[in-house]
Amino acid sequence: MKVKVYVTLKDSISDPQGTAIQGALTKKGYEGVESVRIGKLIELELSDRPEAEAKEAVEEMCEKLLANTVIEKYTYEIL
Amino acid sequence: MKVKVYVTLKDSISDPQGTAIQGALTKKGYEGVESVRIGKLIELELSDRPEAEAKEAVEEMCEKLLANTVIEKYTYEIL
Numbered sequence: 700m701k702v703k704v705y706v707t708l709k710d711s712i713s714d715p716q717g718t719a720i721q722g723a724l725t726k727k728g729y730e731g732v733e734s735v736r737i738g739k740l741i742e743l744e745l746s747d748r749p750e751a752e753a754k755e756a757v758e759e760m761c762e763k764l765l766a767n768t769v770i771e772k773y774t775y776e777i778l
Numbered sequence: 779m780k781v782k783v784y785v786t787l788k789d790s791i792s793d794p795q796g797t798a799i800q801g802a803l804t805k806k807g808y809e810g811v812e813s814v815r816i817g818k819l820i821e822l823e824l825s826d827r828p829e830a831e832a833k834e835a836v837e838e839m840c841e842k843l844l845a846n847t848v849i850e851k852y853t854y855e856i857l
Contacts, residue, residue, distance in 0.1 A: 705819050720820070724839055731825030738819035740784050741799070746810030760803055 700745050701778040702757050706766045707738035741765055753777055779824050780857040781836050785845045786817035820844055832856055 708714050717735040724732045743760075745753060757775050766773040787793050796814040803811045822839075824832060836854050845852040 707819065707821070717820075720843070723843060727843065729835060729839055731827065732822065733825060734821075734823040736821040738821065740786065740817035740819045741796075742786070742813075742815040742817065743811065744813040746812060748810065756808060760808055764799070764802060764806065 700747050700753060702743040702745060702753065702775055703778065704741040704743065704757065704761060704765055704773055704775040705738060706741065706761070706771050706773045707736065709770055709772050712770045739765075750777060779826055779832060781822040781824060781832065781854055782857065783820040783822065783836065783840060783844055783852055783854040784817060785820065785840070785850050785852045786815065788849055788851050791849045818844075829856060 714736050716737045720737070721732050721735040724735070743757070745756070748756075754777065757777070761773045761775065762768060793815050795816045799816070800811050800814040803814070822836070824835070827835075833856065836856070840852045840854065841847060
């Protein structure tokens with residue numbers, strides 16, 4: 700079963716990488732680029748299991764390894 | 779208008795970062811983690827414009843800056 704995890708910086712955390720890309724896009728002539736935020740997309744292939752079990756495992760993986768929950772938040776979808 | 783861009787490695791490209799995380803998850807006792815692939819989630823805030831114009835601009839930004847189209851592929855959604 701496929702799971703997509705989206706890890707992004709919490710809104711209160713500044714994103715220098717995003718700001719740099721915003722500057723580069725503007726310099727290249729793209730107008731109206733008001734903000735850019737960079738996050739991680741983590742695609743997991745897990746062995747088949749009941750959805751509730753998958754949810755529990757994914758949340759634990761996020762809390763313990765995939766996201767730094769001090770500065771990051773995460774969402775996920777089980778496909 | 780908000781645009782989410784998902785940049786991932788082409789399937790034929792190996793992903794050492796993903797493999798390392800897969801190993802770490804398995805070592806931490808998570809069973810059945812068959813594969814892990816890491817990509818980028820880029821959240822753009824663009825000034826309002828017709829959807830066709832937004833699509834054209836986003837595709838150009840992806841081709842020229844946001845994705846390395848030699849090894850990466852991208853998808854996006856306009857929210």
